[in-house]
Amino acid sequence: GQQVQQSPASLVLQEGENAELQCNFSTSLNSMQWFYQRPGGSLVSLFYNPSGTKHSGRLTSTTVIKERRSSLHISSSQTTDSGTYLCALDGAYKVIFGKGTHLHVLP
Amino acid sequence: EAAVTQSPRNKVAVTGGKVTLSCNQTNNHNNMYWYRQDTGHGLRLIHYSYGAGSTEKGDIPDGYKASRPSQENFSLILELATPSQTSVYFCASGGRGRTEVFFGKGTRLTVV
Numbered sequence: 001g002q003q004v005q006q007s008p009a010s011l012v013l014q015e016g017e018n019a020e021l022q023c024n025f026s027t028s029l030n031s032m033q034w035f036y037q038r039p040g041g042s043l044v045s046l047f048y049n050p051s052g053t054k055h056s057g058r059l060t061s062t063t064v065i066k067e068r069r070s071s072l073h074i075s076s077s078q079t080t081d082s083g084t085y086l087c088a089l090d091g092a093y094k095v096i097f098g099k100g101t102h103l104h105v106l107p
Numbered sequence: 108e109a110a111v112t113q114s115p116r117n118k119v120a121v122t123g124g125k126v127t128l129s130c131n132q133t134n135n136h137n138n139m140y141w142y143r144q145d146t147g148h149g150l151r152l153i154h155y156s157y158g159a160g161s162t163e164k165g166d167i168p169d170g171y172k173a174s175r176p177s178q179e180n181f182s183l184i185l186e187l188a189t190p191s192q193t194s195v196y197f198c199a200s201g202g203r204g205r206t207e208v209f210f211g212k213g214t215r216l217t218v219v
Contacts, residue, residue: 033208043197048207086150088208094165095140095201095208099149 003027004089006098013077013105021072021101023087031090032063032070037100038083046072046085077105110134113198113211120218126185128214130198138201139181140208141165141173143194150197156181157203188218 007022023032031050035043047054047061049070054061058077063070074081084100111132120126132139140155142165152165154173162173170192172184181200185192195215201208 031206035210042212043210045207045209088150090201090206090208094152094155094163095199096152097142097150 003091004087004096004098006085006087006101008101009099010102011104013103015077015079015105015107017077017105019074019077019081019103021074021085021087021103023070023072023089023098025068025070025089027089027091027096029065029068029089029091032061033088033090033095034061034070034072035086035088036083037086041083043086074103077103079105079107081105111198111200111209111211113196113214115214116212117215118217120185120188120216122189122218124188126188126192126216126218128183128185128196128198128216130181130183130211131179132181132198132200132209133179134200134202134209135178136200136206136209137178137203139175140199140201141171141181141183142197142199143167143192144197144213145194153183153196190218192216193218 005024034046049061049063058075060073086100087098137158141153142150156175174182198211
Protein backbone atom coordinates (compact mmCIF):
# COMPACT_ATOMS: atom_id res chain seq x y z
CA GLY A 1 0.00 0.00 0.00
CA GLN A 2 0.90 3.63 -0.26
CA GLN A 3 3.39 4.60 2.41
CA VAL A 4 2.56 8.30 2.48
CA GLN A 5 -1.06 9.43 2.30
CA GLN A 6 -2.12 13.04 2.04
CA SER A 7 -5.55 14.47 2.72
CA PRO A 8 -7.59 16.08 1.49
CA ALA A 9 -6.71 15.50 -2.17
CA SER A 10 -8.12 18.91 -3.03
CA LEU A 11 -9.43 21.88 -1.12
CA VAL A 12 -11.20 25.08 -2.07
CA LEU A 13 -11.16 27.99 0.35
CA GLN A 14 -12.45 31.50 0.48
CA GLU A 15 -9.66 33.99 1.05
CA GLY A 16 -9.13 34.48 4.77
CA GLU A 17 -10.13 30.95 5.77
CA ASN A 18 -7.75 28.55 7.46
CA ALA A 19 -6.65 25.18 6.12
CA GLU A 20 -5.32 22.02 7.71
CA LEU A 21 -3.45 19.60 5.46
CA GLN A 22 -2.62 16.13 6.67
CA CYS A 23 0.10 13.64 5.88
CA ASN A 24 -0.01 10.11 7.32
CA PHE A 25 2.78 7.61 6.91
CA SER A 26 3.08 3.89 7.45
CA THR A 27 6.85 3.44 7.39
CA SER A 28 9.73 4.45 9.62
CA LEU A 29 10.66 8.09 9.55
CA ASN A 30 13.97 9.91 9.55
CA SER A 31 12.46 13.26 8.67
CA MET A 32 9.41 14.93 7.17
CA GLN A 33 9.50 17.80 4.72
CA TRP A 34 6.73 19.93 3.26
CA PHE A 35 6.94 21.44 -0.22
CA TYR A 36 4.87 23.89 -2.22
CA GLN A 37 4.52 23.74 -5.99
CA ARG A 38 2.76 26.01 -8.47
CA PRO A 39 1.42 24.39 -11.67
CA GLY A 40 4.40 23.75 -13.91
CA GLY A 41 6.74 25.03 -11.23
CA SER A 42 9.55 23.71 -9.14
CA LEU A 43 9.31 22.47 -5.56
CA VAL A 44 9.80 25.05 -2.86
CA SER A 45 10.70 23.72 0.57
CA LEU A 46 8.37 25.08 3.25
CA PHE A 47 9.43 23.09 6.29
CA TYR A 48 11.96 20.52 7.22
CA ASN A 49 10.34 19.08 10.33
CA PRO A 50 11.37 15.66 11.64
CA SER A 51 9.40 16.18 14.87
CA GLY A 52 7.56 18.81 16.86
CA THR A 53 6.13 22.10 15.68
CA LYS A 54 7.65 24.78 13.48
CA HIS A 55 6.27 28.15 12.43
CA SER A 56 6.93 30.36 9.43
CA GLY A 57 4.67 33.35 8.95
CA ARG A 58 1.13 32.08 8.41
CA LEU A 59 2.30 28.47 8.15
CA THR A 60 2.70 25.93 10.95
CA SER A 61 3.98 22.39 10.61
CA THR A 62 3.52 19.72 13.28
CA THR A 63 5.00 16.24 13.12
CA VAL A 64 4.04 13.58 15.67
CA ILE A 65 6.17 10.53 15.03
CA LYS A 66 4.36 8.19 17.45
CA GLU A 67 1.09 8.88 15.66
CA ARG A 68 2.77 8.65 12.24
CA ARG A 69 1.38 11.94 11.03
CA SER A 70 2.41 15.43 10.04
CA SER A 71 0.20 18.44 9.37
CA LEU A 72 0.51 21.79 7.68
CA HIS A 73 -1.72 24.58 8.91
CA ILE A 74 -2.30 27.66 6.77
CA SER A 75 -3.92 30.56 8.53
CA SER A 76 -5.72 33.47 6.87
CA SER A 77 -5.32 31.99 3.40
CA GLN A 78 -4.53 34.22 0.42
CA THR A 79 -5.08 33.68 -3.29
CA THR A 80 -1.31 33.39 -3.69
CA ASP A 81 -1.39 30.26 -1.50
CA SER A 82 -3.09 28.38 -4.35
CA GLY A 83 -1.07 25.46 -5.63
CA THR A 84 -0.08 21.97 -4.58
CA TYR A 85 1.30 21.05 -1.19
CA LEU A 86 3.41 17.93 -0.95
CA CYS A 87 4.75 16.10 2.04
CA ALA A 88 7.86 13.97 1.69
CA LEU A 89 9.04 11.31 4.09
CA ASP A 90 12.72 10.56 4.35
CA GLY A 91 12.60 6.92 5.38
CA ALA A 92 15.38 4.44 5.94
CA TYR A 93 16.73 4.55 2.42
CA LYS A 94 14.78 6.94 0.23
CA VAL A 95 12.54 9.97 0.09
CA ILE A 96 8.88 9.17 -0.62
CA PHE A 97 6.20 11.67 -1.57
CA GLY A 98 2.49 11.82 -0.99
CA LYS A 99 0.30 12.67 -3.97
CA GLY A 100 -0.30 16.18 -2.70
CA THR A 101 -3.14 18.44 -1.70
CA HIS A 102 -4.32 20.80 -4.44
CA LEU A 103 -5.38 24.04 -2.82
CA HIS A 104 -7.42 26.71 -4.54
CA VAL A 105 -8.08 29.95 -2.68
CA LEU A 106 -10.86 32.09 -4.09
CA PRO A 107 -10.82 35.90 -3.83
CA GLU B 108 22.98 28.26 -0.30
CA ALA B 109 22.12 24.71 -1.29
CA ALA B 110 21.95 24.33 -5.05
CA VAL B 111 20.80 21.61 -7.43
CA THR B 112 21.11 22.35 -11.14
CA GLN B 113 19.44 20.32 -13.85
CA SER B 114 20.16 20.38 -17.56
CA PRO B 115 18.61 20.66 -20.00
CA ARG B 116 15.50 22.40 -18.70
CA ASN B 117 13.51 21.37 -21.75
CA LYS B 118 14.12 18.55 -24.19
CA VAL B 119 12.31 17.11 -27.17
CA ALA B 120 13.49 13.64 -28.16
CA VAL B 121 12.48 11.17 -30.83
CA THR B 122 11.16 7.72 -30.03
CA GLY B 123 14.02 5.23 -29.87
CA GLY B 124 16.63 7.87 -29.28
CA LYS B 125 18.96 8.15 -26.31
CA VAL B 126 18.38 10.88 -23.76
CA THR B 127 20.63 11.93 -20.90
CA LEU B 128 19.40 14.22 -18.15
CA SER B 129 22.09 15.74 -15.98
CA CYS B 130 22.06 16.92 -12.40
CA ASN B 131 24.75 18.74 -10.46
CA GLN B 132 24.72 19.60 -6.76
CA THR B 133 27.07 21.83 -4.81
CA ASN B 134 25.75 20.78 -1.39
CA ASN B 135 28.29 18.00 -0.83
CA HIS B 136 25.34 15.69 -0.22
CA ASN B 137 25.77 11.95 -0.31
CA ASN B 138 22.28 11.11 -1.50
CA MET B 139 20.83 12.07 -4.86
CA TYR B 140 17.48 11.19 -6.39
CA TRP B 141 15.66 11.23 -9.72
CA TYR B 142 11.87 11.56 -9.79
CA ARG B 143 9.29 11.97 -12.47
CA GLN B 144 6.07 13.86 -11.96
CA ASP B 145 2.87 13.09 -13.82
CA THR B 146 -0.69 14.23 -13.26
CA GLY B 147 -2.50 11.71 -11.10
CA HIS B 148 0.69 10.00 -9.94
CA GLY B 149 2.54 12.67 -8.07
CA LEU B 150 6.31 12.34 -7.71
CA ARG B 151 7.66 8.86 -8.26
CA LEU B 152 11.19 7.74 -7.50
CA ILE B 153 13.11 6.34 -10.47
CA HIS B 154 16.67 5.90 -9.21
CA TYR B 155 18.73 7.12 -6.31
CA SER B 156 22.32 7.05 -5.15
CA TYR B 157 24.16 6.98 -1.83
CA GLY B 158 27.39 8.33 -3.21
CA ALA B 159 29.83 8.27 -6.09
CA GLY B 160 29.73 4.97 -7.92
CA SER B 161 26.44 3.82 -6.41
CA THR B 162 23.02 3.65 -8.03
CA GLU B 163 19.88 2.04 -6.65
CA LYS B 164 16.53 1.27 -8.23
CA GLY B 165 13.59 3.28 -7.03
CA ASP B 166 9.93 2.48 -7.48
CA ILE B 167 9.74 2.81 -11.28
CA PRO B 168 13.20 2.04 -12.71
CA ASP B 169 12.16 0.22 -15.90
CA GLY B 170 13.40 1.96 -19.03
CA TYR B 171 15.86 4.13 -17.10
CA LYS B 172 19.49 3.88 -16.10
CA ALA B 173 21.41 6.10 -13.72
CA SER B 174 25.03 7.05 -13.33
CA ARG B 175 26.83 8.70 -10.40
CA PRO B 176 30.39 9.33 -11.53
CA SER B 177 31.14 11.80 -8.74
CA GLN B 178 29.69 13.24 -5.54
CA GLU B 179 28.38 16.24 -7.49
CA ASN B 180 26.87 14.63 -10.58
CA PHE B 181 23.99 12.24 -11.10
CA SER B 182 22.62 11.44 -14.55
CA LEU B 183 19.44 9.78 -15.71
CA ILE B 184 19.71 7.89 -18.99
CA LEU B 185 16.95 6.79 -21.31
CA GLU B 186 18.61 4.40 -23.73
CA LEU B 187 15.54 3.98 -25.93
CA ALA B 188 13.12 6.80 -25.26
CA THR B 189 9.40 6.10 -25.56
CA PRO B 190 6.41 8.50 -25.60
CA SER B 191 5.35 7.11 -22.19
CA GLN B 192 8.48 8.71 -20.77
CA THR B 193 7.18 12.17 -21.59
CA SER B 194 7.12 13.83 -18.20
CA VAL B 195 8.72 16.37 -15.92
CA TYR B 196 11.83 15.04 -14.22
CA PHE B 197 13.20 16.34 -10.94
CA CYS B 198 16.58 15.75 -9.38
CA ALA B 199 17.19 16.17 -5.66
CA SER B 200 20.02 15.88 -3.18
CA GLY B 201 20.09 15.22 0.56
CA GLY B 202 22.50 14.26 3.28
CA ARG B 203 22.47 10.96 5.14
CA GLY B 204 19.80 10.60 7.82
CA ARG B 205 17.92 13.59 9.16
CA THR B 206 18.74 16.31 6.68
CA GLU B 207 16.75 18.51 4.35
CA VAL B 208 16.29 17.55 0.70
CA PHE B 209 16.81 20.12 -2.06
CA PHE B 210 15.34 19.99 -5.54
CA GLY B 211 16.36 21.21 -8.96
CA LYS B 212 13.95 23.19 -11.12
CA GLY B 213 12.96 20.23 -13.25
CA THR B 214 13.41 19.07 -16.83
CA ARG B 215 10.43 18.89 -19.14
CA LEU B 216 10.97 15.97 -21.53
CA THR B 217 8.75 15.35 -24.51
CA VAL B 218 9.26 12.17 -26.54
CA VAL B 219 7.64 12.33 -29.98
